[in-house]
Amino acid sequence: MIESQSKESIVRQRYAAGAKKRGEKLCCPVDYGSEYLKVIPREVIERDYGCGDPSRYLRDGETVLDLGSGTGKICFIAAQIVGPNGKVIGVDMTNEMLEVARRNAPVVAERIGYANVEFRKGRIQDLALDLEKLDHELKKKPITDAASFLRADELAEELRVKHPLIATDSIDVVVSSCVLNLVEPRSKPQLFDEIFRVLKKGGRAVISDIVSDEVVPEELQNDPELWSGCISGALTEEGFLVAFEKAGFYGIQILKRDVRPWRMVEGIEFRSVTIEAFKGKQGECFERNQAVIYRGPFKEVLDDDNHRMERGKRYAVCDKTYNLYKKAPYRARFEFVDPLVEVPLDQAKPFDCLRTALRHPKETKGQNYDATTEADNRCCDGGSCC
Numbered sequence: 001m002i003e004s005q006s007k008e009s010i011v012r013q014r015y016a017a018g019a020k021k022r023g024e025k026l027c028c029p030v031d032y033g034s035e036y037l038k039v040i041p042r043e044v045i046e047r048d049y050g051c052g053d054p055s056r057y058l059r060d061g062e063t064v065l066d067l068g069s070g071t072g073k074i075c076f077i078a079a080q081i082v083g084p085n086g087k088v089i090g091v092d093m094t095n096e097m098l099e100v101a102r103r104n105a106p107v108v109a110e111r112i113g114y115a116n117v118e119f120r121k122g123r124i125q126d127l128a129l130d131l132e133k134l135d136h137e138l139k140k141k142p143i144t145d146a147a148s149f150l151r152a153d154e155l156a157e158e159l160r161v162k163h164p165l166i167a168t169d170s171i172d173v174v175v176s177s178c179v180l181n182l183v184e185p186r187s188k189p190q191l192f193d194e195i196f197r198v199l200k201k202g203g204r205a206v207i208s209d210i211v212s213d214e215v216v217p218e219e220l221q222n223d224p225e226l227w228s229g230c231i232s233g234a235l236t237e238e239g240f241l242v243a244f245e246k247a248g249f250y251g252i253q254i255l256k257r258d259v260r261p262w263r264m265v266e267g268i269e270f271r272s273v274t275i276e277a278f279k280g281k282q283g284e285c286f287e288r289n290q291a292v293i294y295r296g297p298f299k300e301v302l303d304d305d306n307h308r309m310e311r312g313k314r315y316a317v318c319d320k321t322y323n324l325y326k327k328a329p330y331r332a333r334f335e336f337v338d339p340l341v342e343v344p345l346d347q348a349k350p351f352d353c354l355r356t357a358l359r360h361p362k363e364t365k366g367q368n369y370d371a372t373t374e375a376d377n378r379c380c381d382g383g384s385c386c
């Protein structure tokens with residue numbers, strides 16, 4: 001039986017050793033874009049403990065946070081994709097991993113011609129607490145008794161507020177490869193809340209991790225070797241997506257799912273998935289007479305705000321939903337119907353978001369609209385439509 005705290009210590013020990021010497025059996029092999037690997041030093045590439053490549057979903061100019069960055073491989077790939085106008089921050093709790101990553105950052109910077117990567121020490125379930133700042137303060141005021149322990153607790157809280165390791169609403173994309181499963185069960189809800197907190201509105205998480213096809217029984221969860229080897233802490237395929245939903249994300253989808261399990265333990269399949277989840281469905285809803293039509297192919301869909309829509313029907317939506325659907329991951333699935341007369345945002349009334357209602361074309365055009373026109377030749381390539 002291992003206690004929660006010792007799970008984290010076991011993980012730290014295992015990856016401290018893995019930073020010094022390539023550890024076998026730590027997560028599964030991944031194909032990275034070979035063009036990005038050329039500038040990354042061998043010791044970084046050799047210590048690859050990832051299970052997927054979220055970096056391939058990044059774009060130029062983005063600010064990226066890599067959770068559990070290890071020796072920095074995903075960060076160094078991301079640095080090249082986001083370019084000199086982008087920024088990459090790696091967070092890890094293991095000193096030995098940070099040491100390898102930080103030592104190699106200037107080497108990569110010199111080879112690509114710019115420095116846009118930094119590595120910070122923290123626990124990914126507590127992204128506000130800068131562990132190096134806390135170390136520094138505790139050296140000045142060591143914990144020697146209960147009173148100083150309580151003072152240290154207050155100090156940590158003050159650091160979270162005044163000097164957060166990762167500020168709220170500051171990141172475009174949170175990525176991670178094979179780390180979330182290593183966080184102890186009681187901290188997992190806080191971990192997903194933290195990912196949500198640090199993302200900007202409109203930002204997204206792209207996470208590769210190991211998931212299981214069945215719930216992992218307690219005796220496997222208490223096996224230290226399996227825990228630190230990315231097995232026992234795996235959420236189920238369904239539970240992984242639900243965790244993002246519970247934290248307030250929307251538009252959650254599986255980008256990649258390995259058909260072949262990476263490992264099987266006592267009949268349970270463990271495989272790598274990469275998922276994407278968006279932040280930004282929260283906010284006020286205003287009525288601007290807009291409508292959307294779900295294009296299909298499914299007969300009906302239900303979004304993360306419980307809007308249920310049948311294919312081909314014209315639904316009234318609020319301005320917020322309308323604009324969310326105009327962006328990824330929904331854009332290609334909808335047609336957008338603007339009212340004939342625009343309702344300015346500052347004159348718009350509150351919209352009842354809980355109601356899903358059809359919007360009659362007369363509402364879009366206005367009750368008295370009665371135009372009659374000649375056929376529009378632009379839609380017929382010069383021939384006849386009918």
Ligand SMILES: C[S@@+](CC[C@H](N)C(=O)[O-])C[C@H]1O[C@@H](n2cnc3c(N)ncnc32)[C@H](O)[C@@H]1O
Binds near residue numbers: 074091122176
């Ligand atoms: C399986 S390795 C993956 C490393 C890296 N993402 C890669 O692709 O090679 C897990 C990494 O996450 C770090 N880690 C595990 N749990 C963590 C936590 N709660 N907070 C911060 N780092 C953590 C470990 O120190 C280790 O570097």
